[in-house]
Amino acid sequence: MNYQTIAQSNESTVVAEYFRETERKGSYESEAELEREFIAILEKQGYEYKKIHNQEKLKQNLRESLERLNEFTFSDSEWRDFYTHIIANKQETHKEKTKKFQQVSSFTLDLENGEKKNIKLIDKKNIYRNSLQVIHQYEANGGQNRYDVSILVNGLPLVHVELKKRGVALKNAFTQMQGYAKKSFCVDDGLFDYVQIFVISNGTESKYYSNTIKSSRNGKNTDTFEFTNYWADAKNQKILDLVDFAKTFFARHSILNILTRYCIFTSDENLLVMRPYQIVATERILEKIRIAHQNKSYGTKANGGYIWHTTGSGKTLTSFRAATLTQELKHIAKVLFVVDRKDLDYQTMKEYENFQKGAANATKNTTKLKEHLENPDAKIIVTTIQKLAIFIEKNPKHEIYQKEVVIIFDECHRSLGNVYKQITQAFKKYYFFGFTGTPIFAENCDKSKPQDTTENKFGERLHEYTIIDAISDKNVLPFRVEYTNTTQAKKDIKDKDVRAIDEEKALLDERRIKAITDYIIKNFARLTKNEENYAYAKNLAGESTQNKSGHKGFNSILACSSIKAAKKYYQAFKEQDHSLKIATIFSYSQSEGIDGLEEENNENIDGLDQNSKEFLDNAIKDYNAMFGSNFDTSGFQEYYKDLAKNMKERKIDILIVANMFLTGFDAKTLNTLWVDKNLKYHGLIQAFSRTNRILDSVKTHGNIVCFRNLEQDLNDALKLFGNKNASAIVLLRKYEDYLNGYVDDEGKIYEGYKSLIEKLKGFPLGTSIDLEEEKREFIKLFGSILKLENLLNSFEEFQKSDHITERDFQDYQGMYLNLHDEMKEKREKGEQKEEINEELVFEVELVKQEEVGIDYILNLIYSYKHSELTAPGIREIIDSIINSSTQLRSRKELIEGFVKKYQSNPNFKWQEHVKQQREEEFQNIIKANNLQEKKAYAFMSKAFKSGEISFLGTEFPDILPKMSFFQDGRKEVKAKVEQDLQEFFDKFYEIYKSDFTKQESAKDTAAEV
Incomplete structure (x- = not known):
C-alpha cells in the first residue's frame, strides 16, 4: 500500500446524511x-x-x-x-x-x-x-x-x-x-x-x-x-x-x-469519546470561523451561530473541544467562554480542568480577566458576563478589541441584557457562538422584548440535537409525570394578576403545605428507590424489620414558587416525623421570567429581607449539624458549593429551592422533582431535565410530581422543543399499559406484567428446570419481569403482592440466580458452547436494587429463639432469603457458620464471627499460595482502606512467592492469587471494614457478652 503524504481533505468526520446503499440480506448470516x-x-x-x-x-x-x-x-x-x-x-x-x-x-x-x-x-x-x-x-x-x-x-x-x-x-x-x-x-x-x-x-x-x-x-x-x-x-x-x-x-x-x-x-x-452530534457541532463552529476569516467577515452576526443541544447531552464537552481546537488556529488571539453566573464560572472551570489540566484560565475578578487577555499564552479564558461587561467599561480602548476573538456563550437562552450590545460594539473582529438546551423562539420570548430570540442574538442554528433525539439515543432519560389533584388550587381562575392575588393565600395555606409534605414523605421511598426494605417485612413470626436494600437509591429537589413558600415547606418538614435529610437554599432575584424561573443569584444573599436571612442562617445551622460543617450566610458561595457536592453524592434526600438549582445543575443521582411552581417552555424543560441524567439500569426515567396543573404547559414545551408527537417519546406511558400490555404506534406488541407473572406459574416452585431450552425461557421471562417491575414500582397504584407473594417471588429469584451462577461456572470451565446462551442477558443489577442485606438476615435470626433455628420451616425461610440475594448467597457459608455458633451461644456476636473468619480465610490464602505474609497484609490493608483492590503497579507482585520472571507457571500462579484475593475482598469488604491487621489468633475466643 502507498502511505505517502496526502493533502488533508476537509471531509466532515460525520456524514451529512446517510442513505443505505444495499438491501438487507434475507438469508441466515453466521x-x-x-x-x-x-x-x-x-x-x-x-x-x-x-x-x-x-x-x-x-x-x-x-x-x-x-x-x-x-x-x-x-x-x-x-x-x-x-x-x-x-x-x-x-x-x-x-x-x-x-x-x-x-x-x-x-x-x-x-x-x-x-x-x-x-x-x-x-x-x-x-x-x-x-x-x-x-x-x-x-x-x-x-x-x-x-x-x-x-x-x-x-x-x-x-x-x-x-x-x-x-x-x-x-x-x-x-x-x-x-x-x-x-x-x-x-x-x-x-x-x-x-x-x-x-x-x-x-x-x-x-x-x-x-x-x-x-x-x-x-x-x-x-x-x-x-x-x-x-x-x-x-x-x-x-x-x-x-x-x-x-x-x-x-x-x-x-x-x-x-x-x-x-x-x-x-x-x-478517563477517556471520553465524543458522540456524533458533538463532533458535528464542533466542526461546524470551526468551519464558520474558517470561512469568516478567509472572507474577513468577522465582527458580524452572520459569522457566528448557535448550537441547540438538549440539556444533559454534554454541551460543556462540546464547547471545550470547540475551544481547544479553535485556539490552535494561528489567527485566533483568544477564546472566551462566557457564563452568566459565578457558580457556573466555577463549575465550568472545574469541568474544563477535568477535561485537561491547565487548558483554560479562570478569572476570579476583572483584574485577572485583564491579565489573561494581555497574556499571549492564555488562549482560553472562562469568565462571567458581569466581569466581561466591567472590563469593557473600564478598558474602552484595549488592544484586544482589534484582534480576532472567539466568544462562546454557555446557556445562551438566558438574557444577555445590555452586555450583548457592549460586546459587539467593543470587539471589532469577534466570532459569536452560543450553546443552549432550550433556545428562545418567538413563542417563548419575553413579549416586551420580541427581538431577544436566540437567532436574533447569535445568528443561524448550526446544529440541533433535541430532547427527542437524546431520549431516542438513550443519552438522557424520559420523564414520568404525576399530577396530584388533592392539593391543587382552583382551576377556574385564569387571569394571571387575579391568580397572583387570590390564589397566593390558598397556595401557601399551612394545611395545603402540610398535605404536600405528608405526600412527599409517604412517597419519597417509592419514587427514589431509597426505601427501607419491607420486601419481607412480615415473616412467619409476625416480626417487622426496616433495613436498607443493596441499592443506595436516588434523591430529589422540591421546586417552590417563592422564597416564602420554600421557608414554609422547610418548616413543615422540620415539624414532621421522618428520617429524611432535608436542606434548603435561596437568594434574592429581581423578577420571575416568562418561563417561571427567576434569574439565579448564587454569589450572595444581598437583597433578602432580614427575616429570610435569619431563616436561611438557621437552616444552614441545621445543615452544619447534619454534616459537621461550619457555614453561614456570610460565606454563601462556599455553602452553595458544599451543598451542590453533597447533592451529587446523594447525601441529601430533598433540597428545597425557589430560584436555584433548576438550571445548570447536574447530578446523576437525582431522579425526582417535586413541583409546586408555575413553569413554562424553557423553564419547564430546564427544571424537569435535572432528573433525567443516565446512571445505571435501575434509573430508567426521571420522576416529576406536580402539585399544580402543568399539563398544558408541558405539552406546549414539548411541541416547541420537540415536535407535535414528542409526548410519545419523552413521557412514559400510563400505568395500565405496563400492567396489562399494549401495542405501540408501529404495531409492536409489549406484554404486560400480569401476563408475564401468569407465565411464571408455568415453572412450578419446588421443581427443577432441567432442559436447556426451558432454562433459557425462564431466564428471559424473569429478566423481563425484573425490568417491568423496576418501572412499575414508580407508580403509586402498583402493589406487587396483588400479583405474586413475596415468598414466591423470592424463590423464583433464587432460581434465577442459581441459573446465573451455573452458566457463569460453565463458561469459566469452558463447558458451555459459545453460541448456546448468547441471547440471554441476566439483569443482576435489578436484582441487587431490590434485595435485602446482611442487617436484614441478622435481625431475622435474632428475632427467633436460638433453639427455634433448627426448625425446618424457619431454616427454609432463611435459606430462601439467602439464595435470592446476590449479596447474601456469596456469604452463605459465613452466615450458616454464625447460625451454628449463635445456637450454642446466644451472646455470640456477628462482628466477632466475621473478624475470626476473615483472619482464618486470609491465613489459608497466604499458606495455600505461599505468599509473603507481611506484604500481603499491607496490600490487603490498603485495599480495605481505599474500598478497592488493585492488582496494578508493583505492590501486588511483591506479595507473590519468589519465582523467576520466566519460570513456567508464573502467570497461572499470579492469576490464581488475583482470583483468591478478589473473592476474599468481595466477601468481606462490605460487612467488616475495620483495620486489616494480623490477629493473634484466628480461633474462637470467649464470646462477647
Whole structure:
C-alpha cells in the first residue's frame, strides 16, 4: 500500500446524511460470515488485511509500521530499547498507555551513534500518513482468548471490535468485551492495553464506547452498558447496521479524526469519546470561523451561530473541544467562554480542568480577566458576563478589541441584557457562538422584548440535537409525570394578576403545605428507590424489620414558587416525623421570567429581607449539624458549593429551592422533582431535565410530581422543543399499559406484567428446570419481569403482592440466580458452547436494587429463639432469603457458620464471627499460595482502606512467592492469587471494614457478652 503524504481533505468526520446503499440480506448470516463481510468493507475503504494471530507477528508488524511512519529504520538494539521502555513497559497500566497515546506527540530515542531521534506513534497533524490495518482471530494469553476483529493504526491495536451473530443480545458483546479489557488485554506484552475505542455489534445494532473502566464500588457507574454510544449522521439518524456502521464510522478520515481529535483523556484518567452530534457541532463552529476569516467577515452576526443541544447531552464537552481546537488556529488571539453566573464560572472551570489540566484560565475578578487577555499564552479564558461587561467599561480602548476573538456563550437562552450590545460594539473582529438546551423562539420570548430570540442574538442554528433525539439515543432519560389533584388550587381562575392575588393565600395555606409534605414523605421511598426494605417485612413470626436494600437509591429537589413558600415547606418538614435529610437554599432575584424561573443569584444573599436571612442562617445551622460543617450566610458561595457536592453524592434526600438549582445543575443521582411552581417552555424543560441524567439500569426515567396543573404547559414545551408527537417519546406511558400490555404506534406488541407473572406459574416452585431450552425461557421471562417491575414500582397504584407473594417471588429469584451462577461456572470451565446462551442477558443489577442485606438476615435470626433455628420451616425461610440475594448467597457459608455458633451461644456476636473468619480465610490464602505474609497484609490493608483492590503497579507482585520472571507457571500462579484475593475482598469488604491487621489468633475466643 502507498502511505505517502496526502493533502488533508476537509471531509466532515460525520456524514451529512446517510442513505443505505444495499438491501438487507434475507438469508441466515453466521458470526463468521458477518466478520468476513465487515473485513471486506474495510479493505475496500483502504485498510490492509494482515494475517496476524499471535504476539510475535503483531510485534514485527508494529516495528515495520512505525519505521514507515517515522521514515527511520531501527537497529535491533534500538527497537528493543524503544519497545521495552516506551511501548511495552511492564509497569504501565492501560490508563497510562492511553495517556501516553493521547497526550504525548513523540518520544525521544537514544540512537547507537549517540544521536537522538523523535519517534511518533501516530501523526495527528496529517492523519493520512497513518496506516490502517485489520486483523482477526488474534490469540492472546496462550490461546485462552481469541479476539474477533482489531484495527491497527501504525501497527498498534487502537480499536477493538466484538461481533455477535444477528439476533444475539448486544449487551452480551459488551459483557465479553469488558472481560477482555479487565483480564486479557494486559497479558503478554500488553499491546492491547492501547485499545482506545471498543465497538460492539450483532450485525443489526452497532455501538461504540471508550476504553475507560471505572470502579462502581467508588460510586462511579460508567462500567455499564448504558454508557455505550450510537453512531449517526449529521441529522441525528442512527446508523445501526454493521455494514452501514463500517462505511461511516470506519471511513478512514472518520476513525482517524475520532482517535486524534475527538477523544479527550481527562485529568482523572478517563477517556471520553465524543458522540456524533458533538463532533458535528464542533466542526461546524470551526468551519464558520474558517470561512469568516478567509472572507474577513468577522465582527458580524452572520459569522457566528448557535448550537441547540438538549440539556444533559454534554454541551460543556462540546464547547471545550470547540475551544481547544479553535485556539490552535494561528489567527485566533483568544477564546472566551462566557457564563452568566459565578457558580457556573466555577463549575465550568472545574469541568474544563477535568477535561485537561491547565487548558483554560479562570478569572476570579476583572483584574485577572485583564491579565489573561494581555497574556499571549492564555488562549482560553472562562469568565462571567458581569466581569466581561466591567472590563469593557473600564478598558474602552484595549488592544484586544482589534484582534480576532472567539466568544462562546454557555446557556445562551438566558438574557444577555445590555452586555450583548457592549460586546459587539467593543470587539471589532469577534466570532459569536452560543450553546443552549432550550433556545428562545418567538413563542417563548419575553413579549416586551420580541427581538431577544436566540437567532436574533447569535445568528443561524448550526446544529440541533433535541430532547427527542437524546431520549431516542438513550443519552438522557424520559420523564414520568404525576399530577396530584388533592392539593391543587382552583382551576377556574385564569387571569394571571387575579391568580397572583387570590390564589397566593390558598397556595401557601399551612394545611395545603402540610398535605404536600405528608405526600412527599409517604412517597419519597417509592419514587427514589431509597426505601427501607419491607420486601419481607412480615415473616412467619409476625416480626417487622426496616433495613436498607443493596441499592443506595436516588434523591430529589422540591421546586417552590417563592422564597416564602420554600421557608414554609422547610418548616413543615422540620415539624414532621421522618428520617429524611432535608436542606434548603435561596437568594434574592429581581423578577420571575416568562418561563417561571427567576434569574439565579448564587454569589450572595444581598437583597433578602432580614427575616429570610435569619431563616436561611438557621437552616444552614441545621445543615452544619447534619454534616459537621461550619457555614453561614456570610460565606454563601462556599455553602452553595458544599451543598451542590453533597447533592451529587446523594447525601441529601430533598433540597428545597425557589430560584436555584433548576438550571445548570447536574447530578446523576437525582431522579425526582417535586413541583409546586408555575413553569413554562424553557423553564419547564430546564427544571424537569435535572432528573433525567443516565446512571445505571435501575434509573430508567426521571420522576416529576406536580402539585399544580402543568399539563398544558408541558405539552406546549414539548411541541416547541420537540415536535407535535414528542409526548410519545419523552413521557412514559400510563400505568395500565405496563400492567396489562399494549401495542405501540408501529404495531409492536409489549406484554404486560400480569401476563408475564401468569407465565411464571408455568415453572412450578419446588421443581427443577432441567432442559436447556426451558432454562433459557425462564431466564428471559424473569429478566423481563425484573425490568417491568423496576418501572412499575414508580407508580403509586402498583402493589406487587396483588400479583405474586413475596415468598414466591423470592424463590423464583433464587432460581434465577442459581441459573446465573451455573452458566457463569460453565463458561469459566469452558463447558458451555459459545453460541448456546448468547441471547440471554441476566439483569443482576435489578436484582441487587431490590434485595435485602446482611442487617436484614441478622435481625431475622435474632428475632427467633436460638433453639427455634433448627426448625425446618424457619431454616427454609432463611435459606430462601439467602439464595435470592446476590449479596447474601456469596456469604452463605459465613452466615450458616454464625447460625451454628449463635445456637450454642446466644451472646455470640456477628462482628466477632466475621473478624475470626476473615483472619482464618486470609491465613489459608497466604499458606495455600505461599505468599509473603507481611506484604500481603499491607496490600490487603490498603485495599480495605481505599474500598478497592488493585492488582496494578508493583505492590501486588511483591506479595507473590519468589519465582523467576520466566519460570513456567508464573502467570497461572499470579492469576490464581488475583482470583483468591478478589473473592476474599468481595466477601468481606462490605460487612467488616475495620483495620486489616494480623490477629493473634484466628480461633474462637470467649464470646462477647
